[in-house]
Amino acid sequence: MSEATSADPRRRLPAVDRLLADPLVRRLEASYGREPVRVQARRALDRLRRRLAGEGAPPSADEVAALPDEIARALEAELGRPLRRVLNATGVLLHTNLGRAPLPREVAARLPELVTASCDLEIDLATGRRGDRAGRVSALVAALAGAEAAIAVNNNAAALVLALATFAAGREVVVSRGELVEIGGSFRIPEILAAAGARLVEVGTTNRTHLADYERAIGPATALLLKVHASNYRVSGFVAEASPADLAGLARARGLPLLCDEGSGLVRPRPEPQLAAETSWSELLSAGCDLVCGSGDKLLGGPQAGLLAGRAELVERCRRHPLYRAMRLDRLRAAALDGVLRRHLAGEPLPLDRLWPEPAAHRARLERMAARLAAAIVPADAFVGGGAAPESPIPGEALALPGSDELAARLRAGEPPVVGYLKGGRLLLDLRTVDAEDDGVLADAVRRAREGVA
Numbered sequence: 001m002s003e004a005t006s007a008d009p010r011r012r013l014p015a016v017d018r019l020l021a022d023p024l025v026r027r028l029e030a031s032y033g034r035e036p037v038r039v040q041a042r043r044a045l046d047r048l049r050r051r052l053a054g055e056g057a058p059p060s061a062d063e064v065a066a067l068p069d070e071i072a073r074a075l076e077a078e079l080g081r082p083l084r085r086v087l088n089a090t091g092v093l094l095h096t097n098l099g100r101a102p103l104p105r106e107v108a109a110r111l112p113e114l115v116t117a118s119c120d121l122e123i124d125l126a127t128g129r130r131g132d133r134a135g136r137v138s139a140l141v142a143a144l145a146g147a148e149a150a151i152a153v154n155n156n157a158a159a160l161v162l163a164l165a166t167f168a169a170g171r172e173v174v175v176s177r178g179e180l181v182e183i184g185g186s187f188r189i190p191e192i193l194a195a196a197g198a199r200l201v202e203v204g205t206t207n208r209t210h211l212a213d214y215e216r217a218i219g220p221a222t223a224l225l226l227k228v229h230a231s232n233y234r235v236s237g238f239v240a241e242a243s244p245a246d247l248a249g250l251a252r253a254r255g256l257p258l259l260c261d262e263g264s265g266l267v268r269p270r271p272e273p274q275l276a277a278e279t280s281w282s283e284l285l286s287a288g289c290d291l292v293c294g295s296g297d298k299l300l301g302g303p304q305a306g307l308l309a310g311r312a313e314l315v316e317r318c319r320r321h322p323l324y325r326a327m328r329l330d331r332l333r334a335a336a337l338d339g340v341l342r343r344h345l346a347g348e349p350l351p352l353d354r355l356w357p358e359p360a361a362h363r364a365r366l367e368r369m370a371a372r373l374a375a376a377i378v379p380a381d382a383f384v385g386g387g388a389a390p391e392s393p394i395p396g397e398a399l400a401l402p403g404s405d406e407l408a409a410r411l412r413a414g415e416p417p418v419v420g421y422l423k424g425g426r427l428l429l430d431l432r433t434v435d436a437e438d439d440g441v442l443a444d445a446v447r448r449a450r451e452g453v454a
């Protein structure tokens, strides 16, 4: 390589070691490792060198200064960015794309000590012998919902597959045509049944299914009656369905188990008008359902998990099925679930409660933030999300900023990213889905994003 003269623009290009010593580039090593950072740094420098050698315009000083950012972008494109905290100002609390239920801070605060060392996940400390991983969940769900027993698995889809595989592999499951739903992503009741090896027997019509329809469909191959909460879908008008109590009566008379996929993990009834119509596990179990299943990270407010609760003998059969071993929780989620169930039991507040804030305190919070951000306060609906009560808006107010797609994009690109929503030519930020402790961080993020907008 010939020596560069002082007039030579090559002098502007840093040596690779100097580039690697740049503070931003060094921080990248923590996320991506030394070697991938070195490779991208060499590539970025080579691209500029080739341009100096005559391929295209020589690089400007700005391009040289932007080398660390370019390396960051290249690493991000190649290896993805680590998960980041996002401020959810969408007004939809259980936002599936944003990770569903936020964990209570008090529960999250206990996780580091439990997961950075060892914990008594499956040991009886009194005897030193092997303990029961499912025991805690079982006792807590029993106390909360009146189930005899319960187990936790990866998610509610897994809970349903496990129950179907345990009781109905190679046999028939009777389901109403009004409940053959698809719930986001790739969760479709007929496909879940097929995956579990069960045969679907459809009864009734899309809008009306009667108890007599189930009665007629029961035969020697019937293994189970299944009732599914339609979650994110409603049929209204001329509709009829068999109640859980009626189905439980029929199931008992025929010696079949009734499984209710409740979906959202509403363990006990809640008084808010938007949730009052949702049937909880305790109600389903006292109506005579043999098994209920639901998600840990919807209304329950815990980590991603599926819970299966009900009669002890049936839960035990599921626990002994080989698939349970493939679906059981690790200690990270077992710890979070345990903490959240205990808060339910103690009646402690949960992040879900933010959707129904104390009106005077919330108004004061909105006014404080509106003044800080020069924002307007406008009427806005919030939603529970996660398929629960989709047609039951929670009326209230949100902050409104003059803004467009560009501001929304800048907010998403900020640190931390903020996700709001556009309505009527304004950008709305609903504080009901933001922890009040994050108001300062939110205000700073919004300020930075707006300064960036011309």
Ligand SMILES: *Cc1c(COP(=O)(O)O)cnc(C)c1O
Binding pocket: 155, 156, 157, 158, 183, 187, 228, 229, 230, 231, 232, 261, 262, 263, 264, 294, 295, 296, 305, 306, 386, 387
């Ligand atoms: C959400 C939902 C599921 C799937 O639960 P995951 O925990 O997301 O697997 C299944 N059934 C119903 C009725 C639901 O609402």
